[in-house]
Amino acid sequence: MSSDTGEYADRTLEAVAEAGSSPTEDVDVSALPLPPYPPNLGSPKLHVLRQMRDPRRFMFESMATRDVVRTHFVGMGDIYNLAHPEHSKRILLTERDRFSKTDDFSIAFGEGLLTVEGEEWRQQRDVLQPLFVRESVRGYGDGMVEQIRRRSDRWADGQRIDLQREMTHMTLDVLFATVLGRELELDGDEAIREASERLHDWFLPTSWFLPNWVPTPARRRFTEAKRTLEREATRLLEEKTAEGAPTDPSEATDLLSLLVGLRQAGVTDSGMLTDERLRDQMVTMIFAGHDTTTTTLSFAFYLLAHHPEVRERFHAEVDTLDGPPTMADVDDLEVTERVVTETLRLFPPVHTLPRLADEDVAFDGYRVPAGGRISIPIFRIQRDPRFFEAPDEFRPERWTPEFRQSLHNFAYAPFGGGPRICIGREFALLEAKLALATVGRQYELYHLGDDDDEPTSFEMTTRMRAGEQFLVTER
Numbered sequence: 376m377s378s379d380t381g382e383y384a385d386r387t388l389e390a391v392a393e394a395g396s397s398p399t400e401d402v403d404v405s406a407l408p409l410p411p412y413p414p415n416l417g418s419p420k421l422h423v424l425r426q427m428r429d430p431r432r433f434m435f436e437s438m439a440t441r442d443v444v445r446t447h448f449v450g451m452g453d454i455y456n457l458a459h460p461e462h463s464k465r466i467l468l469t470e471r472d473r474f475s476k477t478d479d480f481s482i483a484f485g486e487g488l489l490t491v492e493g494e495e496w497r498q499q500r501d502v503l504q505p506l507f508v509r510e511s512v513r514g515y516g517d518g519m520v521e522q523i524r525r526r527s528d529r530w531a532d533g534q535r536i537d538l539q540r541e542m543t544h545m546t547l548d549v550l551f552a553t554v555l556g557r558e559l560e561l562d563g564d565e566a567i568r569e570a571s572e573r574l575h576d577w578f579l580p581t582s583w584f585l586p587n588w589v590p591t592p593a594r595r596r597f598t599e600a601k602r603t604l605e606r607e608a609t610r611l612l613e614e615k616t617a618e619g620a621p622t623d624p625s626e627a628t629d630l631l632s633l634l635v636g637l638r639q640a641g642v643t644d645s646g647m648l649t650d651e652r653l654r655d656q657m658v659t660m661i662f663a664g665h666d667t668t669t670t671t672l673s674f675a676f677y678l679l680a681h682h683p684e685v686r687e688r689f690h691a692e693v694d695t696l697d698g699p700p701t702m703a704d705v706d707d708l709e710v711t712e713r714v715v716t717e718t719l720r721l722f723p724p725v726h727t728l729p730r731l732a733d734e735d736v737a738f739d740g741y742r743v744p745a746g747g748r749i750s751i752p753i754f755r756i757q758r759d760p761r762f763f764e765a766p767d768e769f770r771p772e773r774w775t776p777e778f779r780q781s782l783h784n785f786a787y788a789p790f791g792g793g794p795r796i797c798i799g800r801e802f803a804l805l806e807a808k809l810a811l812a813t814v815g816r817q818y819e820l821y822h823l824g825d826d827d828d829e830p831t832s833f834e835m836t837t838r839m840r841a842g843e844q845f846l847v848t849e850r
């Protein structure tokens with residue numbers, strides 16, 4: 376797939392090689408002041424309340440006039456918000472060794488790819504990467520379309536759907552049938568579906584300022600959900616192992632076969648040999664791989680519903696297909712691709728990237744102290760008028776090759792950047808294009824609500840507000 380976002384991120388990866396010298400080398404960082412608290416937000420002690428009330432507004436208000444600000448969280452301490460793409464580039468790429476990941480995810484998901492660091496991360500990434508490169512992902516294409524159709528074929532003309540719910544089911548169907556190698560029942564497997572949703576409960580705002588050991592109701596729901604998914608992972612691993620014939624790991628086409636193959640082949644440096652590690656990896660993929668794509672699809676349909684001109688161009692494009700999209704068509708779906716790219720700009724599923732500073736670091740004349748919690752507000756950066764004209768407007772046509780070329784590499788980073796860029800990027804982009812094209816050939820979706828107020832819900836990830844209804848009309 377020649378993807379806007381894909382090419383863009385490839386350039387980011389290439390840039391790893393040209394990591395520059397640290398801008399902080401020549402300054403006495405310890406003498407620099409800490410970033411100011413935003414003056415318009417009142418006492419720092421109240422930041423947590425403002426954040427809980429409206430996290431999206433808090434993000435924009437706190438960084439309304441500055442790129443470097445400090446916000447405060449009772450129970451967590453200060454957060455250092457760094458809102459210029461140049462900051463992201465330093466943190467994720469050129470000075471990445473001075474920063475590490477926070478432990479929130481490892482407490483929740485153990486030692487999967489999303490959380491591990493150092494040599495273990497390198498080993499896991501090397502082992503898993505082949506499943507996610509463009510060629511392998513394209514191998515999933517027909518399976519993706521089959522899953523998408525299985526669900527959308529059941530919609531009827533005039534039916535109202537809770538779009539986010541439908542998309543959640545669809546992306547889980549796709550993820551399980553492809554990467555996890557096990558088809559979910561269309562109307563069943565409720566326990567797995569429910570548990571996959573509940574993984575978010577670890578991160579609910581009501582728990583933010585409580586220590587991790589406090590068993591809030593949300594955290595209990597999370598723990599139960601995680602156990603359910605771990606049991607399922609164990610069952611799947613046992614079934615695959617019992618199938619007998621060892622899988623050559625280099626030929627594995629799904630995560631399960633790969634993991635079991637590695638174990639059977641006794642590959643000792645995979646970083647994933649214990650049952651616990653294998654389970655962590657599967658739960659990580661379920662968490663990272665379905666909710667993000669759900670958000671992308673939900674907002675893409677929402678945006679199309681509210682922009683008739685773009686919708687017409689989109690329908691005209693998918694109407695040129697002879698049937699449901701195939702891998703032969705996918706590179707020609709330019710309008711569809713730009714819709715996906717622009718949706719990921721306006722509604723990046725990962726609205727904030729967290730990091731920790733391992734040492735004192737200077738940003739624009741301010742000090743972020745060692746141990747400081749850093750927040751990169753992707754959602755705010757991708758709506759920054761310095762980089763995007765009319766930043767709040769949905770304009771897929773802005774993504775011309777010239778525009779992409781001129782854009783700061785980190786002004787658009789829905790998949791992160793640097794070596795830890797999302798491993799599922801190709802997968803997600805392909806799935807989004809195929810889902811839009813498959814559904815768009817058959818139906819038009821009308822949002823039964825207005826667009827004055829974008830229906831976002833800032834949770835651990837960006838999501839569509841629960842319960843938004845869409846009307847399905849047969850084309």
Ligand code: HEM
Binds near residue numbers: 671790797
């Ligand atoms: C539109 C969909 C998606 C978005 C926006 C997205 C976004 C991201 C972002 C921003 C990161 C970087 C996190 C950081 O640096 O702290 C990331 C990492 C990751 N994503 Fe995705 N993701 C998507 C889909 C997927 C899918 C489909 C999968 C798996 C099937 C996946 C698996 C992962 C994993 C395992 C990592 C950790 C990679 C590493 O640290 O080496 N993601 N994702």
